[in-house]
Amino acid sequence: MSTAARVLGLLAERDQTLAAAESLTGGLVAGELTEVPGASKSFRGSVTAYATALKRELLGVDGTLLAERGAVDPEVALQMAAGVRLRLGADWGIATTGVAGPEPQDGQPVGTVYVAVAGPVGAGKVAALRLNGGRAEIRRESVRSVLELLGDELSGNARAQDTEQNGGN
Numbered sequence: 481m482s483t484a485a486r487v488l489g490l491l492a493e494r495d496q497t498l499a500a501a502e503s504l505t506g507g508l509v510a511g512e513l514t515e516v517p518g519a520s521k522s523f524r525g526s527v528t529a530y531a532t533a534l535k536r537e538l539l540g541v542d543g544t545l546l547a548e549r550g551a552v553d554p555e556v557a558l559q560m561a562a563g564v565r566l567r568l569g570a571d572w573g574i575a576t577t578g579v580a581g582p583e584p585q586d587g588q589p590v591g592t593v594y595v596a597v598a599g600p601v602g603a604g605k606v607a608a609l610r611l612n613g614g615r616a617e618i619r620r621e622s623v624r625s626v627l628e629l630l631g632d633e634l635s636g637n638a639r640a641q642d643t644e645q646n647g648g649n
Contacts, residue, residue: 483627484512484519490634491522491572496600498630499568500526501539501560501575503551504593508623509576524570529560535577539563550586552578554606557594565598573598574630576622580615591618595626597633605633 481489491498500509500523510526513519527538532551535541540563541556549556557577565573578593579585591611598604607629611618 482512482516483624483631485516487627487631487634488513488516488519488522490631492518494571494634496571497522497524497569498572498574499524499564499570500626501535501564501573502526502528503530503535503560503575503577504580505576505619505622505626506530508619509574509626512623512627524568527564527567535560539567550588552586552588552592552594554594554596554608557596558598558604558606561596561598561604571600572630572634573604574626576626578609578611578618578622580618580622582615593618593622593625595622595629597626597630599633605629 502509507528513523529535529538532546535551536543536546539560541559545555557575560575561573575596579588579590581590593609593611594606596604596606609625611621
């Protein structure tokens with residue numbers, strides 16, 4: 481079973497939804513999710529905000545943060561995930577931002593990627609990646625990483641809920 485299928489299965493079990501905000505992946509996350517039959521039960525949609533200005537305009541990323549740090553930043557990734565979650569009315573939001581190459585961007589070397597998850601009960605989680613390989617490999621690994629991060633969050637939340645429902649044992 482693919483990571484996308486596992487994530488969509490976990491979301492469907494909970495009757496929860498997902499939205500994606502993509503930059504360097506340019507729609508690959510949405511493509512991976514929609515390859516799974518029945519994805520529409522949980523996947524609401526995505527925003528591909530490749531241009532920095534769109535991260536602010538469409539996803540609500542803080543303009544001062546973008547001006548000071550650029551688009552390749554962990555807080556930007558987290559704000560993208562939270563913004564797409566809010567704007568698309570989903571329980572969960574995921575985001576990718578980074579440098580796929582061939583040139584550095586915003587003072588960041590090729591292979592610098594941040595993936596983030598924002599959920600219904602908290603601030604969210606960001607993973608910093610330092611990826612090797614060519615542009616296509618960096619983009620593919622970013623997709624895999626953001627879906628795994630979400631899968632880990634969903635599995636962790638499921639375990640926490642089970643523990644609470646079983647009297648904390």
